[in-house]
Amino acid sequence: MNAPEIHVEVAPELAVFVPHHRRAGATALAVDGVSTLGHVVESLGVPLTEVGTLTVDGREVPVSHVPAHGESVLVGPVAHPQRVPGAPLRFLLDVHLGTLARRLRLLGVDTAYESTDLGDPALAALSAAEKRVMLSRDRGLLRRRELWASAYVYSTRPEDQLRDILDRFRPELRPWTRCTACNGLLREATKEEVADQLEHGTRRTYDVFARCADCGRAYWKGAHHDQLVAIVEDALSLRQEPVSDA
Known part of the structure; x- marks a missing residue:
């Protein structure tokens, strides 16, 4: 039979x-x-x-x-935008998604990321403990039942990864408010407060600074600022596009 x-x-x-x-x-x-x-x-x-x-x-x-x-x-x-009930929308990225993590932080999205491989059990436990959406290209990791929520990152290109996540989850964007290094919140800082991190040319050229409240890293509109502005403007432009419920 x-x-x-x-x-x-x-x-x-x-x-x-x-x-x-x-x-x-x-x-x-x-x-x-x-x-x-x-x-x-x-x-x-x-x-x-x-x-x-x-x-x-x-x-x-x-x-x-x-x-x-x-x-x-x-x-x-999954329908876009995807709703994640029960907690503020926050993300956790595995070790292979460092560029995506920095770009999400640039946009002010709460994004946890470790540059060392914590291992699947630890990542799943962290996702559950902090109620963060796990983003990964590792299908084995995404099958762990203890994850709070999770999503597969389809592309290997950071530009496409970012657009996909923004379209899928529609997180609130607050550009220039988070530290791209540690995810801490930024606050305005005087030149004197960050003087120990500045080269002579930077001290002479720039007057507007911010500093991370957690790690103390200083920020200013340096040589790569235009590239960062382009990333931010592209992300904000997605909000002007119609939202599909399909």
């Missing part, structure tokens, strides 16, 4: 997670009558963090649904 099977179709937005031969149309999968649909979807390679809806024969079901022989399943993507 043939094993019971279901037919699963993955939305185009999620095709990157599945093998090429399963990306077009529905694919047949054997089921055992015990494993949940969430487990089946993960076995295909799709992280549940990226699944918005699961539809079985036209009706929406939870990930705990146990599929039966002959069912047709549609795996849909």
Whole structure:
């Protein structure tokens, strides 16, 4: 007797997670009558963090649904913007996303990041303890159940990563208010307060400064300021674009 099977179709937005031969149309999968649909979807390679809806024969079901022989399943993507209930929107990034972390901080988004690899268990525990959305390209990390919330970072290019996260979560932006080095809040500072961090040319050329309340790092409109302004303006321009609920 043939094993019971279901037919699963993955939305185009999620095709990157599945093998090429399963990306077009529905694919047949054997089921055992015990494993949940969430487990089946993960076995295909799709992280549940990226699944918005699961539809079985036209009706929406939870990930705990146990599929039966002959069912047709549609795996849909997370809706944008994605809502994260129950806590202020804050992020935690793994060691491979340092540039993205600095750019989120530049925009004033509360973003925790360590330049050393803490390991998956510690990251998951930190996400839960501080109620932070874990951002990573590590699918294994995103499968840890103790995470508060999490999301896959699709691109390897920091520019695309930033636009994707801003579109997906629509965090409140407060540019120039956080330290890009440690995530602390910035406050205005006099030249005298930061004099010990300034080269002679900087002291002579600049008069407006800020300093991190946590690590003490000084900031001013230096040689790379125009590049940073471009990042900020591009991020703010996303707020002028229509928000899709699909």
